[in-house]
Amino acid sequence: MRCIIPKQMDIVQEGQKGSFGCYCLLHKKLLAMKKVKELGYTKKSYLQITNLLLDSDAKKLYSLIDTSVAINIIRDPISVLRTMVTLPNFSDKFSIDDDEGRGTGLFLSDEPKAIFSKNPIHYGGILDKNGKKKARISPELNAIPGWLEDREQVFHDGILYDYFKDNIKELYIKQTSDFAGGRGFHAMSELASILDFDEPDEKDRWLFEKHVGEMKNLLPITLYANEKDELFSNEIKTNRNDKNFNKNSAKIVLCTRFNESNRLKPERDISELFSLPDPLLRVFVDKPSDAVKLLRSPDLLKKAQLYIEKLSCEVLQKASKLEANRKLFNENDILEYFQGHEKERKLAATLIKEHIKYQKQKAPDIVNCFKYYKEFEKICFELDGTKL
Template sequence: PNFADEFKIDDDEGKGTGLFLSDEPKAIFSKNPIHYGGILDKNGNKIARISPELNAIPGWLEDREQMFHDGILYDYFKDNIKELYIKQTNDFAGGRGFETMSELAGILGFDKPDENDRWLFDKHVGAMKNLLPITLYANEKDELFSNKIKTNRNDKNFNKNSAKIVLCTRFEEDNRLKPERDISELFSLPDPLLRVFVAKPSDAVKLLKSPDLLKKAQLYIEKLSCEVLQKANALEANRKLFNENDILEYFRKHKKERKLAATLIKEHLKYQKQKAPDIVNCFKYYKEFEKMCLELDGTKL
C-alpha cells in the first residue's frame, strides 16, 4: 500500500508526501488515502485499489526486482562464500527476533542487541512502513484543523516559508543519519517507535522563534500520530481478507500464473533445497503448491 497522489507536495527539494496544519488528520485517513498497487485490470494495466486483492498476484510475479532473488544472490556470491547460515523468516518474528539476532551476533561478530531493547523485537515495525514518513508543512498562516487549505499545495513560496516537520519511525534513514535533527522531546508521541525530526536546522529555528507555531505543531503531530497508529491497525486487519489456502486456490484456477510462480520459486529455492532441505520441507503451503504443480502440470519443483 502507498499514499495516494493527492497527498504529494512539490517543493524545492522534490516531490514528497506532505500535510498542512489545516488538514484534519481524521478526515484524511477516513478517505482511504492508502492505495494498493500491483493489481492489473482485464487489459493487463496496473490499477490502484483501497484493499489488497488476490488479483495482485500477477503484478507481483512479474516484478522480479521485488522478490525471488535468493538464487540470484547465491550465484553472485557463491565463489566467495566459505560458510552459509540459513534462517527462516519465523526466526525473526513473533518474539524470536531478539534471540536470533543474539545468536547471529555471536557467529558474525557484530554487537549483540541490548537487553533493554528486547521490547523492540516484539513490535511489528512494518505496520507503519507505508504510512510514514509524513512531512508537516507548519505555517503560521494556517488555521489548525480547519480543513481549509489557504494556499495551493504546490505553492513553493508557502512551502519554503513553512517549518518542515517529519513524523517517522525511529528507523527512518534521515533520522538515523542526522540525529541532531531529532526534536521528538518537544512532542507527545503515543508509541516509542515514533520520532519527529526537522528537515533542516532552520526549520527548528522557525518553530522555536514562534511559540504559537510550535504549539500548533505539537497538537497536530499528537493527533496525526494517533491516526497513523489506527490506520496501521486497519491495514494489518486487511491482511486477513484472504489466507494461504485462498492463494493456493487462485493458482489452482490460473494456469499461466501457476507456471510462472513455479518457475520463479524453483529458481528462488534451489540452494535452500540443497543446503537446508529440512527447512524447505517444513514449508506447509509450499509443499501443497509443489504437489499441485506435479498433479496439474507434471512440473517437479
C-alpha cells in the same frame, strides 16, 4: 545501519535509474554511513538487497558488491505471495520539497482525518485487460498474476545466488520467522556474535516484540508548519506551491524510530517536544533551522504539537485497519487459487523452482519445513505432472 537497493518504480530522477544509477545512489548512501560510523552513532552498516535489477549492467553492478559475508533470509514461497497480495502501498509520498521547491506534505490547515481519504492506501499487482497494473483499495487474489510478473520484487533469490556464488565465503541462512514474535532479540544476539556488532540491550527487548509493518507503510509524513495557517481549518492562507511560504515553514517529519534519520541525523530528533501515542514514533526536523523556527514561536510550536498528536492517532488507527486487511487471505487461499488457474500455477512453479534452487542445497532442513510450498509441490505434480 542498513542501505537498501531501491525499487526502480520508486525512483523519480532518471539519473538514479538502472544499474548505473543504483550504483551511484548506493555509493552516496554508503559514504554517508561511513561518516555516521566515524561520528560513533553506529558500529556496522550493511547492504540489503530486496529488489532485483535485470538491465544489461546488472551483472557488473552485482560484481561490485562485497558478498564475502552474506545472510539470506528466506520464507515459504506461498507465504511470500500471500504477503505481496495483502501488502499496502501509499499512493502519495509525503516528502520534503520536490525539485521545484513545492511542498508535497501536509499543512496545519489540513484535517488529519482526511489524509487517507485524499491519499488512499492501495494494493498493487492487479492487471487490467491490457496487461497494465491497476491499484485496488483492498487486497484481491487476482493480484497474483501481477506479482508473478514482477521479477524486481518476487522470487529472484536464485538469480542473485548466480551473481554472487563465486564471491560468497560465509553464508548464513535464516528464516523470517526467526525475527518475528519476539524471536528477533535472540536472532540478533546470535548474529551479533557472528558479525561483530553490539548485542541488543535487554531493556530494548520489548522493541523486538513489536509489529511495525503497517505503520511503516504509512510513514514518513512531512508537515509544513507555518504561523499563517489556521489549525484544522481546511483553508490555507496562501498557495501551496509558494516557494517563500514553504521556505518560511518549519518542516517536521513524523516517522518511526527505524527511519534512517535516527542514525544519519540523530541531532534533528525533537520527539521530546511532542506527546506521541506510541514509543515507535519519532519526530524530526528537516534542518536545524526548522527547530529554531518552532522554538522561537511558542504559538507555532503549540499548533505543531496538537497537529502531530492528532496525526499520530490517525496513523495508528489506519495501521490497525491495514493489519486487519492482512488477514483477509491466508496461504490456503493462495493454494486454492493455483488449483483453479493453470497458467498462473505453471508460471509460479517455474519461478519458485528457480528461486529456491540453491536454498534446497544449502538449507534443505528449512525448505522441507515449508508447509505450504510442500502443498504446492503436491498440487503441481497431481495436476501437471511437474516435479519441483
